[in-house]
Every structure is written in C-alpha cells, then in structure tokens.
Amino acid sequence: MEAGTPLSSLCTPALVLDVEKVKKNALKMIERCESMGVTLRPHMKTHKTLECADIMTGGSRRCIVVSTLAEASFFAQHGYDDILYAYNLPFDKVERCAALSEKLDLFQVLLDHPDALQLLKKRPLKEGRLWHVWLKLDCGNGRAGILHSEPEALELAQAIAEAPGVELTGVYAHCGNTYHCKGVEQIQAVARETTNFTLHFMEKLKNLGISCKSSIGSTPSCSHPVKEMEQLSEVHPGNYAFYDVQQSLIGSCALEDVAVRVLTRVIGHCPHRNQLLIDCGWTGLSLDGAGKLPTGYAVIEGHPNLKLLSMTQEHGRVEPITGKLDYSKFPLGTLLSLIPYHSCATAMMHPVYHVTSEGRVVGKWAPTRGW
C-alpha cells in the first residue's frame, strides 16, 4: 500500500471503499458461517476484484461464486479455484465452461432445464473429468430455477445424477425475495422458508439414493441466519462486503456498516431553482433506487435535508427536502459523499475503486468487466 493521500486529492466522481469496514463485514460473515458449521462461498458479483475476493475468502482463494464467466476466468487466471458459475448454463459459453472445467480442480456450473443437461452430455470433458453441476431451484424468489415443488425438479436432479460424465454437485437456491423484506423477522421468515424447501428437496433426493451439497444465499438471509441453515452445506451471500442503503433498509446491516461511498463535488449553483449541481450523474451512481428513498437516489452523508433529485449522464441535481439552500455552505468544489442505494449497481459504473483507511486513500482496486 502506498502512503495515504487525503480524500480531497481524488478527482470526482470517485468510488471509495473503507477497507476497514470491508474487512469487518467480511470477517463477521466468516465467523457467522464458522459458528453455524456451514461453508461460506462468497459471491464476487458486487465487487469483482481480487483484493476483495482475498478478504472475503480469508486468503484461501478457494470456494467462490460468480455471476459471469468473465469473473470466473479472471479469478481462475489469478490462482482461484473451486469456482461456482451460478448462472443458468448459457448455450453460447459451453466451450468456455469446458475449458475452465478442464483447467481448474473444481469448476462448477448450474442449470435448471433438461436441455442444458443435454448440452453438457454432448460435450464430454477431457481425461474423464466430470462436469460439476448444481441444480438451480426456485424456492419462491421467482427468477431463475426450476420450481422446488414440481415433480420435474426431482426428475431433473435424478437425470443429472445419472448422466454419464456429469456429477450432481449440489442444489442451489437464491433467496432474492429477502430484498422485499423489512426487518429481521421478515428476513428470517424467508430464509427459513427457502432453507426448509431446499432441505425438504434434499430429503426427497436422499430417498432416491442421491446425495449432494445444498446452498442457499442472499445478503439479508446470511446476515441474519436462522437455525435451520446449519443443516445446509453452504451459503453464498455477496453484497455484504460493501453493504448499501438498501441493505440497511431491509435490516441486513446498520447504515454505518456500509463500506462504499461515491465522492462528488458541487459544480453548480442554481438559486432560481433552489438546487445545487454535483458532478455525479448516473455514470457515477447508476439509476438504481429510483423512488425508494426520501433523499432521492442516495443518502448524502451528513446532510439529511438534501435530496439527490435527479441525474443525467454526468450531472446530479440536489435540492433541500425543506427550506431554502444556503449556498454559502456549499461553495463550488465542495466535496459531498453519497451512500449508494445499491452498491452492486454503483460499483458496476466504476473502472476503479479507491481504497481508504482511516480517511486516507491507500490504494486502488480494479474490477473485471464484461461477460
């Protein structure tokens, strides 16, 4: 790490991470999973950097989950192994998946449809290697996955288990429906339901003589796990390393746990509209969170009466929630700090993250991009 420089040395907009908070959030999750006796397979999708992956894996560089094949390749190139590409097997990327399966000790794919299994069977791996396949279950989230309650789910699990050259490695459910929760009680109700559906499915598999791993995940559920989750093999949260305003509203964390900020500067005074302009548009923050907060698209740290009303490509319009702006308090060049609504979306907009410790800039992390 280079010698620290002040935050004011950064050109804005700039994504800054408090590395102490990242480490604290990551360590808490590691300890929580250890105490549950469940393997933590952290998700890389929020940050997509080696440095944060090292923190989240406790330096093991093993046992991660990714949302894109670009992430899988990036981490594999940098010595990571035991990678789960937890995304419906894309028909255009089978060869790239095969290459990773043949290169790594443990590259794992996911599917929810018999046609995807057929594709894998048509492309046997070299040297008798097995395709490591997770079955994606929909336990109420309503996105990808075969419905846990449908007979087809069990049939597909059985077909994977029995297919030559293929291994049923696990059953995977993402409880993204925890994002509709408010408070620990609601989060835990969803976590319990997802876990119970998954464990019930594992029972049915066991009755067919099939055993494999089980994994559920989401940052809310893994921030407030229920007892039943101790029976799972793994959990796979991701956003928790950064957290964000959304997670604090759901109840996953406190606002002070959020490790990510977008620094921005005042670049305009608009007294005829009672507004400020800042140099953060949607290229610096994303449009995620529209209409969700009384303070607009973000929380403006230390200024509870300010609202980020709207953004265009490189401009943000800020106005007071009540009263008249006192422009003498916001001269041009004033640094403001935005706490993002959704850190996954905000991080995606930045080619580099500036890492801070005790309020000084101490390094840079560069995420991978693309698919």
Add this chain to the structure above:
Amino acid sequence: MEAGTPLSSLCTPALVLDVEKVKKNALKMIERCESMGVTLRPHMKTHKTLECADIMTGGSRRCIVVSTLAEASFFAQHGYDDILYAYNLPFDKVERCAALSEKLDLFQVLLDHPDALQLLKKRPLKEGRLWHVWLKLDCGNGRAGILHSEPEALELAQAIAEAPGVELTGVYAHCGNTYHCKGVEQIQAVARETTNFTLHFMEKLKNLGISCKSSIGSTPSCSHPVKEMEQLSEVHPGNYAFYDVQQSLIGSCALEDVAVRVLTRVIGHCPHRNQLLIDCGWTGLSLDGAGKLPTGYAVIEGHPNLKLLSMTQEHGRVEPITGKLDYSKFPLGTLLSLIPYHSCATAMMHPVYHVTSEGRVVGKWAPTRGW
C-alpha cells in the same frame, strides 16, 4: 477489419453496432450542418471511441466536444485537437485542464460561475497561452448554465472577456429540454427558443463590443434544425450517431435509424409465470427508460408482443403483453435483439462494442471510461 463472423458467434449480452447506420446517421448530420453553414462539433459522450469519432468528424480529428476529462485526454492522446470540454469547470481538475491547454492547439473549457473564472485567473497558462473559455447559458433546459435572462450572465461574459490570460471563446447552450418533446413541431419550438435566446444574448454582447462563437445542441434539435440556427457558429449534438428508441419517440429519427442493439439469449423458461429469462440484466442494458415503453425497458426486435418486464444484475424477465408464451418458439439459447431506450446509458455498460456490417461481425470498438 477482420473477415466477418456471424452474429450468433457472439457471447451475450453483447452490444452490437450497425456501422452502415452509424455512417449514414453521421453523414446526414455533416451534410445538414454544411447546408446550414454551421460548424458541426459532434459530442463524444454516447460512444467514447476513436472509431466513431473518426466517422463523426469525417476523419478530420478536429472539433469535438466531450463530457468528461477522461474523454478529452483519450482523444488528445490519439491525435485529436480542438476539443471542447463542455462541463462546468471542475475545481479538482484545473491542473489537468491546464496541461491539456498547454499541450493542444485548442483545448476549451466551460463555466457558468465567477468563482470558476477566478480559478482560471489564479492558474495562468505557460508561454502566454490563453484559457479558451465558453460561457454556459441556461436557455430553459434547467440543468447547468447561468440563466440567459439574468444580468449576471452578461456580467460574467464581460468578466471572462476582460480577464487577463483568458479568452471568451463562445457561448454554449444545451437544449436538453427537447427530450421532453414529441414530434418535430415541439422539437423545433424548443430549438427556436434556445437559438433565439442565445442569439439575443450574442446581440447584447455585441453591444458591449464583445464577439465570440455561439453554439447550441441536442440530438433532437440538430436532427430537425430551424432556420434561425443558421446564425449560430456551431451545433453540438452527439447521440445521433447511434440514436435509440427514446429519440424515435421524440421524433428525432425513425426506429430503423437506430444503429445499436443489445444481443441477448434465452436462458430460462418459467411457464408457471408465463415468462422467459434472458441473459441481459441492467449490467447489459442499464435501468434507463423505466416505465417509458409499453414493451418495458427496451423494444425486442421482431417481437412486438414481448415486454422486458424487469431486470436484475444479470437477468431479464420477458413476458408477453397479451396471451400465453409459446415456449417452442423460444428454445434455450434463442438469440433476441434489444433496441435500447437510451443508447448513451446502454453503451456505458459495455467494455467493448461489436461492429457489424450487413449482418456480420466485422470488428470491435473499445470506449474510454472514467473521469
């Protein structure tokens, strides 16, 4: 250009550009400006690539406008000159602006506040070079700029013109309020108003013995210019090289003029929800356009009854507007083509653009990013 490969060879999601349409859109704008006798200063913010800049400048590599200093530096490094950084002078980037001013023949900055002028005066350029400064006017757009009708606007113009080491290069107004228009008549009313306000301001400057350039711009106004615009020195549209669904709804172009698509594939069937999943989430399209189209976040080419209902990071949910999905028509792996609502926002999400000609992939363009 390499030999063309089929579109189906692309991994998805992929941003693809029809280079013939880009060239046609660019040439039309060049010809339109020539016939008006007005200099075209194309905006680079939508694409941020050398290749598209070469097309938009007709190969001159001169006379462009950018939205970030990263773009300015990128184009300057690649032999571009006469660059206008049309963004309220950011107080953290004065040194970088000075370096470009001292390196290029003609690097131009913009401001709308006396404090920004003070900053420039405090940092005289080397070798007696002048800061080339545009004054940003707000002629009704309601974002950056000093209100054209306020006496302070004229005072600031005069202060710039009289400041040592500084030259008043021009007066600049962005008529982004054309984005609220529907149809040519409304577009032209805004274009006329912005032009007249600007020309009236130029008259007042002339009465003070001050002369400089004038420029207005936006893709809608420059796609349907009014006679009055012939009296301007320059116009500065940008989005027109790609266009998008939004521009077709405003009336700037026809839907068939839109040069950009996001290719995506079907990755899931969800018959219990009457939905498809596609491999394009907001990382591939952006969240721009929410609630604007009956077909959701994009137009799905060739499928007017399909709606892109919602997106998460890497997933899109597609459903029919009416009736039941016939899944046999959309097997897993089916390629779909999304016409983006806002090409500036969609292009921002992609580290590379795939260039097509006559339906074959013939190259790649890599945009610059950051600030």
